[in-house]
Amino acid sequence: xxxxxxxxxxxxxxxxxxxxxxxxxxxxxxxxxxxxxxxxxxxxxxxxxxxxxxxxxxxxxxxxxxxxxxxxxxxxxxxxxxxxxxxxxxxxxxxxxxx
Amino acid sequence: xxxxxxxxxxxxxxxxxxxxxxxxxxxxxxxxxxxxxxxxxxxxxxxxxxxxxxxxxxxxxxxxxxxxxxxxxxxxxxxxxxxxxxxxxxxxxxxxxxxxxxxxxxxxxxxxxxxxxxxxxxxxxxxxxxxxxxxxxxxxxxxxxxxxxxxxxxxxxxxxxxxxxxxxxxxxxxxxxxxxxxx
Numbered sequence: 572x573x574x575x576x577x578x579x580x581x582x583x584x585x586x587x588x589x590x591x592x593x594x595x596x597x598x599x600x601x602x603x604x605x606x607x608x609x610x611x612x613x614x615x616x617x618x619x620x621x622x623x624x625x626x627x628x629x630x631x632x633x634x635x636x637x638x639x640x641x642x643x644x645x646x647x648x649x650x651x652x653x654x655x656x657x658x659x660x661x662x663x664x665x666x667x668x669x670x
Numbered sequence: 671x672x673x674x675x676x677x678x679x680x681x682x683x684x685x686x687x688x689x690x691x692x693x694x695x696x697x698x699x700x701x702x703x704x705x706x707x708x709x710x711x712x713x714x715x716x717x718x719x720x721x722x723x724x725x726x727x728x729x730x731x732x733x734x735x736x737x738x739x740x741x742x743x744x745x746x747x748x749x750x751x752x753x754x755x756x757x758x759x760x761x762x763x764x765x766x767x768x769x770x771x772x773x774x775x776x777x778x779x780x781x782x783x784x785x786x787x788x789x790x791x792x793x794x795x796x797x798x799x800x801x802x803x804x805x806x807x808x809x810x811x812x813x814x815x816x817x818x819x820x821x822x823x824x825x826x827x828x829x830x831x832x833x834x835x836x837x838x839x840x841x842x843x844x845x846x847x848x849x850x851x852x853x
Binding site: 580594608658 | 684694
């Protein structure tokens with residue numbers, strides 16, 4: 572029986588992973604764009620990205636564009652796999668095979 | 671473990687964020703296109719106002735650069751990386767667009783410079799507005815706004831109509847493009 576992924580299941584982290592997973596492989600989203608998409612605050616978003624990064628689900632790249640710092644977050648292969656399994660588990664629960 | 675209602679809510683959240691991402695990618699692409707066309711249309715109208723005899727060269731140049739720029743934007747935008755390398759339908763859309771416009775303005779009707787200056791922006795904005803019914807309210811606002819200002823200028827502005835159109839159509843697309851980047 573598949574288990575829900577506790578790291579991904581948190582609502583904001585689920586949104587972050589859903590957005591990153593919808594991108595082409597190896598493409599990422601800038602922090603500001605993720606903030607706009609999820610409606611999260613800087614601090615909250617940063618903390619949850621860190622949790623995902625510690626789990627190996629996302630990679631975080633910091634660079635300077637001109638003089639402005641830019642943080643780009645990308646889903647790792649492990650993160651994509653975990654997200655796919657999490658979604659499959661949610662679908663199983665709805666189908667009544669779990670829960 | 672969660673129940674099926676909570677699971678359905680989680681999946682709905684996923685669908686919602688993916689939808690918002692797609693919308694934001696579309697606005698990103700559309701804003702680049704609007705900025706590019708805005709600059710070109712501003713230049714085309716400005717040339718038409720300052721040196722009307724060169725308008726006959728300016729507008730084909732605007733159209734060719736505009737369509738070429740759109741193809742380049744589509745190919746170079748990272749979010750379009752999954753798209754096919756070259757989509758011939760994009761070019762066909764513009765071939766049909768210009769062919770239909772040409773039939774209306776030069777075959778069925780014989781439009782003068784002033785009528786042409788109003789027709790093409792309104793015709794272009796019709797597609798913008800229609801696209802907005804599926805792809806987002808910003809397209810509708812920009813399409814209807816530029817159409818309304820074009821008609822106001824057509825009926826009220828005299829010889830400075832091309833200058834009016836430089837700001838209304840060119841400037842409107844530039845402002846609209848900048849606005850879409852902020853949504």
